[in-house]
Amino acid sequence: xxxxxxxxxxxxxxxxGFCWPNxxxxxxxxxxxxxxxxxxxxxxxxxxxxxxxxxxxxxRIVQYLGVNGFELITGExxxxxxxxxxxxxxxxxxxxxxxxDGVHSEAADLLYAYAxxxxxxxxxxxxxxxxxxVMDYMAFDGLRVRYLSKLGxxxxxxxxxxxxxxxxxxxxxxxxxGTRESDKRRIALGAPNTNPELDDIEPVFxxxxxxxxxxxxxxxxxxxxxxxxxxxxxxxxxxxxRYGRGRGLNLTAGVDWDLIISHLAQVRALARWDEAKxxxxxxxxRTSPVLSSESIWYYFATAPRDELRLxxxxxxxxxxxxxxxxxxxxxxxxxxxxxxxxxxxxxxGLPNSLNGGGSAxxxxxxxxxxxxxxxxxxxxxxxxxxxxxLTGGYSPADNRYxxxxxxxxxxxxxxxxxxxxxxxYGAQVWVSYLFAHAARGSVALExxxxxxxxxxxxxxxxxxxxxxx
Amino acid sequence: xxxxxxxxxxxxxxxxxxxxxxxxxxxxxxSLAIFPAQVIPIRFNHAVHLEAGADCTTCHDSARKSTKAxxxxxxxHPECEQCHDIKAAQRGRKVDPPATCEYCHPGFDPSxxxxxxxxxxPTPNLKFNHKxxxxxxxxxxxxxxxxxAVTLGTRMQLPKMATCLxxxxxxxxxxxxTTCHLESPSGRLQLSFSSGVLRPMQxxxxxxxxxxxxxxxxxxxxxxDRLVCEQCHAESDCQRCHNSLQKPLSVHPNDYITLHPVQAxxxxxxxxxxxxxxxxxxGCHERTGVGLNSDPSLRARNVKVHPDYEVWVNTLGPQHxxxxxxxxxxxxxxxxxxxxxxxxxxDFSRQINPHPDGFQQMCKSLASKNERPCLKCHTESTLVxxxxx
Numbered sequence: 025x026x027x028x029x030x031x032x033x034x035x036x037x038x039x040x041g042f043c044w045p046n047x048x049x050x051x052x053x054x055x056x057x058x059x060x061x062x063x064x065x066x067x068x069x070x071x072x073x074x075x076x077x078x079x080x081x082x083x084r085i086v087q088y089l090g091v092n093g094f095e096l097i098t099g100e101x102x103x104x105x106x107x108x109x110x111x112x113x114x115x116x117x118x119x120x121x122x123x124x125d126g127v128h129s130e131a132a133d134l135l136y137a138y139a140x141x142x143x144x145x146x147x148x149x150x151x152x153x154x155x156x157x158v159m160d161y162m163a164f165d166g167l168r169v170r171y172l173s174k175l176g177x178x179x180x181x182x183x184x185x186x187x188x189x190x191x192x193x194x195x196x197x198x199x200x201x202g203t204r205e206s207d208k209r210r211i212a213l214g215a216p217n218t219n220p221e222l223d224d225i226e227p228v229f230x231x232x233x234x235x236x237x238x239x240x241x242x243x244x245x246x247x248x249x250x251x252x253x254x255x256x257x258x259x260x261x262x263x264x265x266r267y268g269r270g271r272g273l274n275l276t277a278g279v280d281w282d283l284i285i286s287h288l289a290q291v292r293a294l295a296r297w298d299e300a301k302x303x304x305x306x307x308x309x310r311t312s313p314v315l316s317s318e319s320i321w322y323y324f325a326t327a328p329r330d331e332l333r334l335x336x337x338x339x340x341x342x343x344x345x346x347x348x349x350x351x352x353x354x355x356x357x358x359x360x361x362x363x364x365x366x367x368x369x370x371x372x373g374l375p376n377s378l379n380g381g382g383s384a385x386x387x388x389x390x391x392x393x394x395x396x397x398x399x400x401x402x403x404x405x406x407x408x409x410x411x412x413x414l415t416g417g418y419s420p421a422d423n424r425y426x427x428x429x430x431x432x433x434x435x436x437x438x439x440x441x442x443x444x445x446x447x448x449y450g451a452q453v454w455v456s457y458l459f460a461h462a463a464r465g466s467v468a469l470e471x472x473x474x475x476x477x478x479x480x481x482x483x484x485x486x487x488x489x490x491x492x493x
Numbered sequence: 494x495x496x497x498x499x500x501x502x503x504x505x506x507x508x509x510x511x512x513x514x515x516x517x518x519x520x521x522x523x524s525l526a527i528f529p530a531q532v533i534p535i536r537f538n539h540a541v542h543l544e545a546g547a548d549c550t551t552c553h554d555s556a557r558k559s560t561k562a563x564x565x566x567x568x569x570h571p572e573c574e575q576c577h578d579i580k581a582a583q584r585g586r587k588v589d590p591p592a593t594c595e596y597c598h599p600g601f602d603p604s605x606x607x608x609x610x611x612x613x614x615p616t617p618n619l620k621f622n623h624k625x626x627x628x629x630x631x632x633x634x635x636x637x638x639x640x641x642a643v644t645l646g647t648r649m650q651l652p653k654m655a656t657c658l659x660x661x662x663x664x665x666x667x668x669x670x671t672t673c674h675l676e677s678p679s680g681r682l683q684l685s686f687s688s689g690v691l692r693p694m695q696x697x698x699x700x701x702x703x704x705x706x707x708x709x710x711x712x713x714x715x716x717x718d719r720l721v722c723e724q725c726h727a728e729s730d731c732q733r734c735h736n737s738l739q740k741p742l743s744v745h746p747n748d749y750i751t752l753h754p755v756q757a758x759x760x761x762x763x764x765x766x767x768x769x770x771x772x773x774x775x776g777c778h779e780r781t782g783v784g785l786n787s788d789p790s791l792r793a794r795n796v797k798v799h800p801d802y803e804v805w806v807n808t809l810g811p812q813h814x815x816x817x818x819x820x821x822x823x824x825x826x827x828x829x830x831x832x833x834x835x836x837x838x839x840d841f842s843r844q845i846n847p848h849p850d851g852f853q854q855m856c857k858s859l860a861s862k863n864e865r866p867c868l869k870c871h872t873e874s875t876l877v878x879x880x881x882x
Contacts, residue, residue, distance in 0.1 A: 052678035056729070060739050066750055068781040080781065086738055090729060094678045101680060107729050111738055123788035124779050125830075126772030135736060136728050142680075154728050158716045161735055161766070189772060196772040197736045201765065202826060205772045217835065217869055236720070237663055255863035264717045270658040274700030276717045284862055285855065294713040296700045300655065303702060307713055311762045313822050317863045320831050320870060324838075324847045325822035329762060337704050345694075347705050353759070355820035358849045364809045365816070374811040377820060379759045387705045396705060405820070406758025413746055423687070432746045436755045441798045444754060450747020472748035484742060492678065 051095035053493040056107075058088040064470075064482035065115075083115035088135075101142040104151075107135040108193075125204045126189070126196065134193040136163070145172050154198070155182060155230070157246060158262050158278030158290060160314050163187035163198040164228055176242075178234040186226035186250055200250075200258060202319025219318065221253030228258075240269035257317050259283040271298050284317055287326055301340055307333040327358035343390035350382040355405055375439065379404030392418050407439035417454075428454040448474040462491040528648045529688035532613035536599055539640040549633045549640075551575065556633075559623040563616040566623065573597070617651070618686050619673050631660070655698040670724045682725045691725075708734070708744055712766065735767050754798075761823035774827035786830040798828075806837075815847070831869065839870040856881035 065079040087110045094103035112130045113121075121129040138151030147170045154163045166184015189196025189205030196205035204210075207222045232246035246262040261281045268274040273295070280290035289312050296305035309331040315322040331353040339345045355377045359366045368374065381402030388395045395416040402409050417428035430452040438444035449472065456466040468484040542552070550557065552568035559566050570579060573592075582592035594601050598609035626636070634640070636652040643650060657673065660666045674691075675683040684691045693701045701714065701721065715722055715731075734741050740749065757764050768774055779787030783798060799805045804812045818825050825834075837843040848856075860867050860881045867876055876882040 054678060062739055066781065078782075084739060088729075092679065094680065103679070105679070105727065107732065109738075120780065120791075123791060124776050126769070126776030127780060133736075135732055154731070156715060156719050156722075156731070161731075195736060196769050197767075199769060199772075201770050203771060204830065205769070217832065219865070221865065237668070242718075252863075253865070255865065257863070259862075266718055268700050269662065271655050271698040276713055278713070278717045285859065292713045292716070298698060298700050298702065303700075303704075307710075309713070309762075313765070315822075317859075318866055320834060320838075320866050321822050321826055323852065323859065323866065324834070324849075325819055326849055327819050329821065333710075335710070337702065339694075339702075339704075345704060349706075357816060357819050359815060359819050360846060360848060360852075361850050363815075363846065365813055368810050368813060368816065371811040374816065383706070385705050398706065402759055404759065407755050409755045409759075411746065430747065432748075434746070434748075434752055436752060438755045439758065440800070441754060444752070448748055448752055452742070452747055454742065468742055470747055472751070474748070474751070477748075477751055480748075484740075 051098065052093070054090070054092040054094075055489070055491050055493065056088070056090035056092070057487075057489040059085070059485070059487040060088075061085045061485040062482070063484075064480065067477050067480075081115035082113070084111070084113050086111045102140070104137070104139045106137040108137075109133045109135055109195075122209070125206070125209060131195075132193055133195040135195065145174065145178070146170070147172075152187065157232075157244075158264050158292065159246075159248060159260050159280045161198060162228075163195075166228075170234075172234060172236055176236040176238045178236065180232040180234060181230065183229040184227070186228045188226060190223045191225075200314065200316035200318075202313075202315030202321050221255075222318065224253045226250055226252045226257060232262075240267055242266040252316070252318060255317070256284060260289065271300070273297055282312075285323075285326065287312065288328070289314065301338065303337040303339070305333075305335045305337075307331075307335075309333075325358075327356040329356070330354045343388050344386060346384075346386045348382070348384045351380070351402070353379040353404075376404050379406070381409075392420055394418075405439070407444075408437045410435045424458050426454075426456045428452075428456075430454070443476055446475045448472065448476070456486075462489055464488045523648045523651055523653065524689070524691065524694070526684075526686050526689035526691040527619055528617050528651050529615035529686070530613075531615065531648055532611075533645060533647065534598065534600075534610035534612065535645070536597055537645050539643045539646055543641050545576075547576075553633075556623045557627045560625075562619045562621040564623070565614055567614070615688065618675055618683070618688070618691075620671075620675065621673065658698050679727065681723070681727065684725055709763070737767055757827070758821075758824060761821050761827075764827070765823055770823055770827045771830070775830065778828045784828045784830075786832050818847075819849075835869060840872060840875050841870075853880070 062082060062084045065081050068078040068080045088107060089110075090105070090107040092103065092105045094101075096102045096104070110130075110132050111128070113128070116127075116129045121127050134152055136152050136154060138149045138153045140150075141148045149168045150166075152163065152165045153168060154161065155168070156162075164182065164184040164186050166182060168180070168182035170178065170180040172178030185191075186199065187194050188199045190208065199205055203219065203222055205222070207219045211218045211220060228248065228250040230246060230248035232244050235241070235243045242264075243266070244262070244264040246264070248258065248260050248262075249256065250258040259282075261283055263279045265277045266275065274297075275293070275295050277293040278291070279288070281287075282289040288310065290310065292307070292309040292311075294305060294307040296303060310328050311331075312326060312328045313321070331351065333349060333351050335347060335349040337345065337347045357369060357377060359369060379402055381400065381404075383398060383400035385396060385398035393416070396414075398411070398413045400409075400411045400413075411432065411434045413430070413432045415428065415430045417426060419426035430450075432450045434448045434450075436444060436446070436448065450470065451472075452468060452470045454466060454468040456464060458464045464487070466484075466486040466488075468482075468486075470482040470484070472480050472482075552572050553566050554572075555564065556566040573579065577590055577592040577597075578586075578588045579592045581588050583594075594603050594609065601609040636656060637646075637650045640646070640650070658668070661668050661672065666672075670682055671680075677683045682691065693699065693703050697703075699721070701718075703711075734744055745753075753764075764770075764774070775784055775786075778784035779791055782791055799814070800812050804810065805814050814825075834847070835842065837845050838847045856867075856876075857880065860876060864876070864882075867881065871879070871881075873882065
């Protein structure tokens with residue numbers, strides 16, 4: 025803990041850093057803040073029967089704060105970007121979070137905080153940052169360097185510590201799944217089969233060779249490895265390919281190979297043809313669950329899921345556009361043939377593994393008005409569902425306020441849970457008001473009516489602040 | 494027809510009718526974010542002028558030296574007076590071509606009004622240098638189209654991005670976004686303008702059209718084309734949904750907490766793109782009493798979400814949980830912890846082998862990389878006995 029004298033000195037130094045007039049002062053600071061509050065109650069199954077549901081209160085508030093600085097040295101692309109989140113669930117009963125792994129009644133997460141420097145073909149980022157590629161979406165504390173020559177050839181490398189839920193100011197969102205985010209609670213309870221390594225630091229390293237826009241072709245070949253408790257937690261190789269030269273054919277494809285179990289973890293390819301008034305696209309995706317090698321499930325279930333999406337967009341001159349999409353997906357089944365259960369796979373009563381469906385919609389935008397209608401239907405494994413979603417909104421030219429509405433109807437029949445069958449209605453009204461140039465407040469009210477929860481009412485409050493200093 | 498079916502049908506019909514009501518709106522093609530709406534209270538006919546022998550530079554000569562998008566490059570009275578004898582008309586003389594105020598400024602009566610209705614030509618939210626293009630011999634019609642059939646020139650005669658990209662292909666001219674688009678202080682493209690939000694729409698030539706439901710279809714593009722995404726989006730844009738704690742109102746429709754199981758069964762990879770199953774999903778399911786491995790004080794009492802235990806666990810039939818687990822482990826791990834499976838699938842319990850075919854051949858290699866998960870179910874000696882050590 026700092027003494028008050030030390031704190032004063034730090035504050036004074038920070039203030040001087042911001043105020044001292046010199047050549048190197050930043051050309052821009054951007055401060056962003058968002059407050060999200062939600063008030064409603066959810067139906068719990070525990071200690072309840074369908075006629076006397078137990079309702080658990082949700083009184084959540086989340087505060088985001090982002091501070092960004094750019095061009096810290098005049099003329100140089102040197103800056104920093106940060107985002108922090110503070111969260112409290114005020115509706116959670118005292119001590120309840122302590123019984124639940126992955127649930128926090130209050131938390132503080134540093135979502136990202138990095139310094140960036142770019143000069144010519146070189147880009148360097150240092151700090152907590154996210155990284156997206158065909159493999160997944162991850163966050164790490166460390167260094168990323170990218171070099172891309174004028175010829176379009178380049179390389180990228182990163183290394184650091186994977187961001188995990190158990191670390192200080194960490195979030196578990198990007199942590200490999202399949203295990204508890206931390207086992208501290210169970211270790212304290214003396215539970216059997218605990219996994220203390222889950223709370224170890226997880227070094228991660230990755231590298232990628234890049235080719236950018238050579239005759240419209242871009243490609244990348246990558247490798248990533250992470251270690252947990254001295255053992256390999258993840259080891260992958262990836263390939264990415266893109267082609268596009270303006271209107272006409274655009275292609276993207278990616279493949280993700282799991283080097284631990286020598287298994288295709290993901291492959292996806294998207295082909296799209298664009299013309300002025302229409303576009304058609306076809307997308308195929310094969311995915312397997314991305315799990316930590318610490319998880320037993322990683323060695324149980326390797327059957328992939330396939331998906332095919334076909335979509336057409338019609339964009340005539342005018343405020344309307346239309347789309348039509350068809351989706352076909354299939355879960356594969358991979359049961360050990362030595363098990364008695366394998367014979368059940370030939371049974372006529374096996375649940376359908378195929379899902380089919382589609383959606384159609386129209387969107388309208390003209391001046392201050394906007395509206396959209398979407399109808400989606402899907403049937404197959406897990407049940408049948410029909411969703412109709414109508415939205416509309418109005419914002420005057422000065423953008424001082426906006427008024428939005430949403431009406432949705434869902435007719436569903438869940439394949440497992442007989443309570444989830446019937447028609448569910450929901451309506452939402454969202455009012456937003458610009459208090460000042462940098463501040464906007466919004467209130468959303470939601471009412472849902474159905475045979476399952478009968479009626480429930482939700483309130484959402486949002487406040488956004490963004491200032492460029 | 495049953496009552497809910499009728500309600501659904503009428504709701505769909507009413508929704509479609511509601512969308513149809515707005516069909517009468519007028520057309521728009523250019524982005525309002527790039528080219529804000531204009532007010533041009535003047536009568537003018539390009540076709541007539543071109544037919545009479547004028548060319549582009551007769552009225553727009555300043556464009557040849559213009560270096561900024563803010564330059565209007567529009568004719569003023571001196572240019573008009575090359576043909577229209579405005580002074581003679583003001584003295585009451587009848588001239589040809591006509592030159593009265595009212596002829597070009599409809600509704601303007603100088604005896605009543607001090608000035609004609611004002612023009613509104615907001616500066617385009619672009620960087621543009623006419624001089625560079627003229628010096629490179631780019632014809633006016635390349636960007637503005639053929640004007641011989643046009644009366645009043647409007648935003649519709651300003652170029653669309655597809656036209657720009659015919660030359661800005663990375664070799665003939667730069668294809669870097671900020672060559673033309675305005676930057677925010679971060680170096681990314683400025684997306685928000687008083688006239689609208691810049692969003693790739695309507696036949697976008699890069700194939701990145703952010704059309705309806707793009708929030709559900711952007712995955713493949715974002716995973717393989719992040720350098721393009723980074724031109725506009727900061728990490729906070731992605732994290733707004735991909736690290737969400739709260740229900741994002743634009744993604745999940747009304748009452749999604751009640752209805753999400755139906756969608757999750759059909760499309761669990763979509764859930765996993767934002768939620769960690771063993772944290773977000775299992776934690777909430779344990780709190781609400783759905784999850785099995787929660788603290789005893791939170792366990793479910795009266796409601797089950799699976800088929801009967803006998804069918805789900807003990808009967809080797811099509812409804813057995815092994816089929817569901819093999820197909821989509823994400824569904825299992827959104828409620829269960831490893832202990833549920835270890836209760837049967839372990840050397841210390843019923844010793845039921847859940848590994849798929851072919852596992853035996855690679856178990857030694859896997860155990861050498863990380864044997865901790867193996868030891869949750871097996872002992873070191875059983876691993877040796879199975880040839881995995």
